[in-house]
Amino acid sequence: MGDFGITRDQLVELMKRHITSDHLWKHSLASEAVMRKLAERLGEDAETWGLVGLAHDIDFDETKDEPAKHAVIGAEILRSGGVAEKYVNAIMSHNEAIPGWTPRSAALEHALASSETITGLVVATALVMPDKKLASVKSKSVKKRMGQTAFARNVDRNAILECEKISVPIEDFCALAVEAMQGISDQLGL
C-alpha cells in the first residue's frame, strides 16, 4: 500500500459500500490498470498510483447528478477510511466542476486525469470493433480517435493530453493504456 494509508483489500471493502453499478466498477478497475502502467513507465510506485486510480470515483454513483459534489463526498469517504491526505487531494483534483478547483499541477494529478479519461476512449474504440473486443484494439486506432471529436464526444481530449505534461507522448500513452486494459479484459468484460 506504500503510503496510501490503507491496503487494496480495505479500499475494495470501502468501495463495495458505495459503488452500486457494474459500469463504475469496471471504470475503476480500468483506471487502476492504466495508472499502474503509467507509474511503471515513470518509475513511480505502481501499487499506490493504482490505488489512486481505483479509488477516484468512489462516490460517483452517489453524486452523478450533483457534479459539484463529485470527489468532494469521495474525499470525505476516503479520508475517514484512512487514505492519506496527499492522495485524497489528488483524487479531488480530477473533478474540474468542484467550486474553487485549481488547475492540476502535480504529476499524480495529471496522471489520474489522463488515465481515468483515456479508459473511456479505449472502451469506445473497442465497442466499434467487429468483435467488440479489447484484443482487437490497436493503439494507433485510439490515437486516431483522439482527433475525431465527434467520436465518443463526451471524452475530454484535453484531460487525456495531460499525459504530455508528465513527459509521456500521446502515442505512447495510447499504447500503454490499451496494453493495461487488455491485461484485465476478462474483468472488463471486453
Ligand SMILES: [Fe+2]
Ligand atoms: Fe473516473
